[in-house]
Amino acid sequence: xxxxxxxLIAMLVAQATILHYLEGLLPNPIPIPGVKLGLANIITLLxxxxxxxxxxxxxxxxxxxxxxxxxxxxxxxxxxxxxSGAMAATCMMILLLRVFPVLSVIGVSIAGAIAHSIGQLLMxxxxxxxxxxxYYLPFMLLFSIPSGIITGLLLKGLLKYxxxxxxxxxxxxx
Amino acid sequence: xxxxxxxxxGIIIVISLAALLFINILGKSDNITAVVIQNxxxxxxxxxxxxxxxxxxxxxxxxxxxxxVEKDRIRFEKSDCPEQICVHTGWxxxxxxxxxxxxxxxxxxxxx
Numbered sequence: 001x002x003x004x005x006x007x008l009i010a011m012l013v014a015q016a017t018i019l020h021y022l023e024g025l026l027p028n029p030i031p032i033p034g035v036k037l038g039l040a041n042i043i044t045l046l047x048x049x050x051x052x053x054x055x056x057x058x059x060x061x062x063x064x065x066x067x068x069x070x071x072x073x074x075x076x077x078x079x080x081x082x083x084s085g086a087m088a089a090t091c092m093m094i095l096l097l098r099v100f101p102v103l104s105v106i107g108v109s110i111a112g113a114i115a116h117s118i119g120q121l122l123m124x125x126x127x128x129x130x131x132x133x134x135y136y137l138p139f140m141l142l143f144s145i146p147s148g149i150i151t152g153l154l155l156k157g158l159l160k161y162x163x164x165x166x167x168x169x170x171x172x173x174x
Numbered sequence: 175x176x177x178x179x180x181x182x183x184g185i186i187i188v189i190s191l192a193a194l195l196f197i198n199i200l201g202k203s204d205n206i207t208a209v210v211i212q213n214x215x216x217x218x219x220x221x222x223x224x225x226x227x228x229x230x231x232x233x234x235x236x237x238x239x240x241x242x243v244e245k246d247r248i249r250f251e252k253s254d255c256p257e258q259i260c261v262h263t264g265w266x267x268x269x270x271x272x273x274x275x276x277x278x279x280x281x282x283x284x285x286x
Contacts, residue, residue, distance in 0.1 A: 032263075077276040078257070107179035114186070124274070129214045130281050132272050138193040141186050 009047075009055060013062045016043035020067030020082075032139050037147050038113055040067070042155050044090055045109060049159065053094045060086045077127060081120045088119025105156050110148030117144060201268035203286050208248045208266065210241060211281040222246050237278040248282055250275060 019039040026036070040063055047056035064086050068079040092115030096108045103111065117140035125131050210217045212233055220243055230251065231241040239260065242251035247267045250260040253275055260275035271284045 032259075073256075077279075081276070102176075102178045103182065104176040104179050106175050107182050110179070110182060110186070124276060127276065128211075128274060128279055128281055130211070130272075130274075130283065132270075132281075132283055133274060135197065135270055135272050138190040138197070141190040141193075145183055145186060 005051075009051070009059060012043050012047055013059050013066070016040045016059060016063035017066040017070065019043065020063055021070045024067070024071045032136050032143075035140060035143050038089075038116060038151055039154075040086070041089060041109065041112055041116070042151050042158070044086065045093055045105065045112065045151075045155050046158060048090070048094055048097055049105075050162075053090075053098075056094070057087070057090055060090050080123055080127065084123035085116040085120035088122075089113070089116040091115065104152075105159070106149055106152030109152030109155065110144055113144035113148040113151075114141060117141065197270050198268075201270045203269045205286070206246070206267075206269055207285045208243070209281075209283045209285055211283065213279050220248070222248060233278065233280050235278045235280070237275070239275050239278055239280050241282065248284075249273065250280075250282070253278070 017040075019042070023036055023039050043063070044056060044060050047059045051059075061083075064079065064083045065074065068074040068076075068082065073079045089112040093108050093112040096103055096111050117137065121134055121137060121140070125133050205221065205223045208220045208222050210220075210231060210233065212235060217233060218231060222243070223246060225243055225245045228242065228244045231243065233239045233241065237253060237255040239250055239255070240252040242249050247265045249265045250263065250273055253261050255275055255277040257277070260273050260278075260280070263273040266273055266282055266284050269284050269286045273282045274280070
């Protein structure tokens with residue numbers, strides 16, 4: 001592993017952790033559990049574009065653990081919810097990036113938000129043993145559109161910048 | 175944005191609106207029963223149509239939830255859990271409505 005790659009992975013973990021933490025500080029716009037912008041998802045998707053699946057998964061796992069450690073929910077209910085949601089989103093997005101590349105970054109980001117919601121609800125339904133919680137899914141699906149578009153657009157800007165500065169080419173060429 | 179992205183957005187909107195419509199049609203009912211559950215155990219089952227005097231129920235666990243019961247409606251009124259999602263859910267008034275306090279593992283579910 002090159003030093004540059006190692007440094008970049010560490011930086012992405014740090015950035016994702018901070019985004020995860022900051023997002024927890026924002027007030028919930030809608031009184032539905034788990035509805036949020038998903039800013040940390042920008043880094044997940046960026047990691048998937050720049051690196052392989054395993055590296056991205058590691059970054060996501062580290063980010064949820066460190067983020068929860070910062071906001072004091074580590075191994076609490078909130079941690080398991082965001083962990084399962086983030087994992088589901090990562091798997092969904094890698095499928096749409098590599099196996100079925102039919103969507104743009106924005107579409108992939110929306111699909112990631114949906115997978116996040118479903119993963120989270122599955123975990124919540126398991127924890128409280130109450131499938132009725134899927135009642136929230138339609139609201140979460142609707143909200144995944146604006147949040148997916150916003151994070152997708154942010155990532156698009158970020159990718160354009162990375163390409164311009166030439167950072168992406170060196171990394172993906174590894 | 176690609177054409178497929180627009181298609182995806184369209185499909186999501188149609189599915190979620192259909193689900194919401196379905197929930198609302200299904201939820202029409204005069205007599206609703208609220209079930210308060212904690213740790214998979216039913217704490218109380220209340221026929222909301224017969225409630226005369228508003229009252230509160232306190233559910234203790236890792237945290238404490240105060241549940242307000244009124245005629246035809248019920249809600250988490252107060253909670254000392256960190257995110258307050260249960261309180262922000264507001265009143266439950268129809269079949270299918272559900273409010274959950276994940277940290278305290280408390281659920282209010284509405285049955286027909």
